Amino acid sequence: MILKCKGTMVFGPVLAVLFAGSIALMGCTGVMAPNRTMPQATLNPDSALPALVWPGDKPQLPEFTAWEYMVQPEPPVDVEELLARIWEGKEYESYDHGEYGMYYRLPLYQSKYGRFREELETYGNGFSYRWEINENYPKQRAMDKSPEQAFKQAGAYARAFLVDERYTEYPLPFVAPVDEDGTQINHFYEFNWEHRIDSIPVHREGLYLRVIPEGIPQLRLSWSTFAPLDTEPQYQPLTFDEALFSLNYIRSFIDPHKCSEHSADDFLVSAQVVYSNVFSADPVVYRPVWEFTLSRSSKKSYRFPILVDCLTGKVSSDHDGIVESYLKDRLTL
CATH class of the missing domain: 3.30.310 (TATA-Binding Protein)
Structure with missing residues (x-):
């Protein structure tokens, strides 16, 4: 299997490099960073939270007329x-x-x-x-x-x-x-x-x-009001499975007793690609991200969105801010 990344040919056995990484914490003392670099990203086997699962047909990446849009002043x-x-x-x-x-x-x-x-x-x-x-x-x-x-x-x-x-x-x-x-x-x-x-x-x-x-x-x-930019993604955008893995990876290192945003009762309500500026270096630039909406079986009226960047795999929520991705070579975007 051969993939293209930053214009370089990358062979399947080398893919482990893409999945090495650690979590940088922002805003939630209940998130615990792994104490070593993982040769290949796997969910924390001691996780207190079960992995989120999607029961239906998986959402697909849409066709993009433009990758990025810039907010206009009017x-x-x-x-x-x-x-x-x-x-x-x-x-x-x-x-x-x-x-x-x-x-x-x-x-x-x-x-x-x-x-x-x-x-x-x-x-x-x-x-x-x-x-x-x-x-x-x-x-x-x-x-x-x-x-x-x-x-x-x-x-x-x-x-x-x-x-x-x-x-x-x-x-x-x-x-x-x-x-x-x-x-x-x-x-x-x-x-x-x-x-x-x-x-x-x-x-x-x-x-x-x-x-x-x-x-x-x-x-x-x-x-x-938006105007399209003539830009291209630096990496292949994450699929639904890859974005959900990124979210589950972050959750697997969370202590729910210290972080109220996440719970073992959480389940997925919806998932879709949206445009957002959350992960952009320039706040007037919007690019595609995965939006996962979660609810809680013990409180089904409670819903909250969590975003996963289509490029970097970074995860963002209102409670925790931005948490770094396991995709170590993409963290500089």
Whole structure:
């Protein structure tokens, strides 16, 4: 068997070099680094966590129109035009938060639910619109419509608000909201739509709306503008099996008693390739990564994403930050 790596012919017996490595720790004292370089990467036989398994058909690497994309400086919408339309004829206050964006709000007025106003805050790749209700907010009023009815309401509202149908092109499946104990919440629904580049999702970008019996108190848009770069991957991108092995390798050296992010009850919910800047040296450059969504059999309402870089095999989570890969020769990317 012959592989190409960095333009060099690599024969099968030499592949052990690619799998030698150790874990560099970031952010979680429960991760234990192996105390020696392993001649070939294997899962820790003394692991306290079972390996994650995938029961169905394995996701495949998609076709990439471009390997990397760069964020462009223009915002997704013209905020001044948006405010002139949604707050037509109304005077509003504005505050400049410098690099953090702008904040706009209407004056408070008295409603039957208390003192109320609308506000909108911008950030680099979008904005958040919401109601501010100061008192007597009807949090416990049960929804008086089905999720299907609320979804249609949310989609129609978003298209009228944004005057653009592209933001509601890729809806995510509805998941009933639950509290920390796993009890279903019945006084609001939440709906999300993905932002995609050539059918590939962009990690943590898209459109979010919350629906309550009184209306839609929150709309949040995160939607960067991208331009393709003329670059090629330095290595063959990791397959699903290789990326899952990288995740399981890291997990096999974790002490779950010291690290709450991982548990023996974890199981895989979904896996897909997304664009992300998590592993990029330049934060405005996005490249493909594997996104694994985990849940917990003891708390199925709990879900969290873990990313594996398609090039380096590095693993990233909100709790631990970036943990180095077993692919030792790729760590410099």
